[in-house]
């Protein structure tokens with residue numbers, strides 16, 4: 001049976017290009033299910049789309065026949081992928097805000113499938129802060145994008161906003177379906193902060209939210225990896241589809257890491273406490289008029305270092321470094337000392353509140369080279385890192 005792709009055609013001048021896109025997708029043996037917005041029907045007719053796609057064109061959320069034949073929920077799940085081309089500024093704004101006031105937007109809100117957007121609009125609409133915010137949101141939600149490109153527009157202006165060419169969109173679709181070499185690889189992701197108890201109500205910890213580790217795990221899951229996700233306490237929604245192991249202390253994390261291995265790849269993103277409280281109290285320490293209690297610290301086992309030097313060493317070990325001073329120099333030192341393959345380094349200072357923030361600016365350090373990535377969302381860092389790992393492993 002042919003794989004199905006749903007294409008939502010928005011009300012933009014580039015709507016005519018969707019016909020060529022449908023032909024390209026058919027030539028790759030996909031069945032195309034077209035959905036046309038009300039505005040789009042001003043630019044292109046259902047008749048031509050139906051003739052080219054050889055399928056029924058869905059237009060109305062409240063069409064009794066459509067709803068009894070294939071309801072909007074069913075329509076949102078039937079395909080392997082949903083493409084929106086052209087993705088107009090209006091559709092992008094609605095998707096970013098969870099609006100569901102017609103078939104196209106309801107379908108997107110209800111889907112659990114990958115969504116690929118091909119934006120197309122006037123350069124000023126594209127550069128508007130509202131559109132920029134919406135795009136940022138959608139990237140964080142995991143929507144994928146192709147284009148827009150720069151060039152002359154139908155409105156006579158020049159700049160970024162031209163829809164990607166149908167062939168370019170088809171190539172992006174084919175990449176989406178490519179079986180990743182990370183598929184079925186067993187990958188460890190440690191995430192979040194650990195807690196070291198002082199007494200039943202107090203602990204030593206750090207500000208790590210777990211967002212970065214979760215984003216990495218989600219990106220790897222999208223590539224078909226088998227992810228073991230070992231996390232300290234965190235309020236971030238856990239990656240669906242991963243084997244989840246909740247721990248509290250660094251020593252619990254250490255035990256969980258070695259009990260659940262071996263792994264093909266390990267990504268140690270957790271902010272693990274260096275020390276634990278040796279003289280932990282089993283009752284709540286009372287405030288006395290005498291001196292404050294003395295806390296005696298002892299070093300925790302080093303998960304990254306031991307994993308890198310273990311007999312069953314993963315093919316690739318990635319560690320994280322958060323440094324307040326001499327970021328690159330200290331991260332390079334950490335790479336050598338721990339024996340891992342890559343360090344993802346991020347600077348902690350008064351201005352850059354890395355922990356708990358949705359964005360970060362990191363450098364990727366290996367023995368061969370150092371790459372500096374711009375400030376991007378942690379979700380994008382997860383995507384870029386999983387692409388990098390995919391390219392580095394067999």
Ligand SMILES: Cc1cc2nc3c(=O)[nH]c(=O)nc-3n(C[C@H](O)[C@H](O)[C@H](O)COP(=O)(O)O)c2cc1C
Pocket residue numbers: 009010011012013014037038039040086087088089090091120121122125
């Ligand atoms: C001639 C014409 C061309 C248009 N082209 C675009 C376009 O390329 N991109 C866009 O975002 N909006 C464009 N618009 C505005 C959209 O049609 C309008 O925002 C509409 O509400 C979008 O509907 P949709 O949500 O079904 O896409 C155009 C409008 C007209 C009249």
